[in-house]
Amino acid sequence: MPGLVHVVDDDVSFRTAIARRLKLAGYEVATYPSAQQLLDSLPNNARPGCILLDVRIPGLSGPELQSRLIELGSTLPIVFLTGYADTPTTVQAIKAGAEDFLTKPVSSERLIDAIERAMARHESARSERSRLDSRRALVATLTARERQVFGLIVRGKINKQIAHELGTTERTVKAHRHQVMEKMRVHSLAELVSIAERLGVLDANGSSRS
Secondary structure (H helix, E strand, C coil), X not given: CCCEEEEECCCHHHHHHHHHHHHHCCCEEEEECCHHHHHHCCCCCCCCEEEEEECCCCCCCHHHHHHHHHHCCCCCCEEEEECCCCHHHHHHHHHCCCCEEEEXXXXXXXXXXXXXXXXXXXXXXXXXXXXXXXXXXXXXXXXXXXXXXXXXXXXCCCHHHHHHHHCCXXXXXXXXXXXXXXXXXXXXXXXXXXXXXXHCCECCCCCECC
C-alpha cells in the first residue's frame, strides 16, 4: 500500500537509513530532526500516511508530540520507535492511540509490517470519514420540519405520536417520513437509526439530540 511516511528522529544517520529502507519498500518519505519541525509543516490527513516517531527526541518528546497532534485533530497513525524499553511510556502511547511500539534496532520486516497496518488503519478511517461527510450532506438537504421528523423517527416514535408532538396530521407526517427516507437514501428504519447514531443524532440511550 503506497503512502507517505513521516520519520521524526534526531539521529541523522538513523533517519537516512530508515528513509532508504522505506523508499525501497515503495513509500514516500519525509524526515524531520525534531517534533517541532513536523508541527511547523503539519502533515495532511487527506492522503494515506503515518508517522514513525522516536520516543526520546530533544525538545518536544514523542508522547508530547502525540498529544499535540491529537489536539490539532490529526488522524495520522503513529508508530513509535525507542532505544529503551519503557513499559509505562508504551502503555500511555498505546492508550492514546499509537499503532505500534518498536524497539531499535528494528528489522525491516517488522518495520514494514507495522507501517502497512498503520496505513491500512488510516485508509479505513479516511473512508469512514468520507461516508460520514456524505451522510451529513444528505442531512443538510432536509427541511427544518423533515429534520424534526427524522429526529423523532430514529427515537422510535410512530406516525401518530409524531403528528401529536408536531401538531400536524398523520398524513403529513407520513409524507415527511417518505421524504426523509428518500433524501437519506435508505430503505429501512434500521438504516436510518444507524446513520443517526454515527452522526451523533442519537446518544447512547437512544435519545435524539437537538
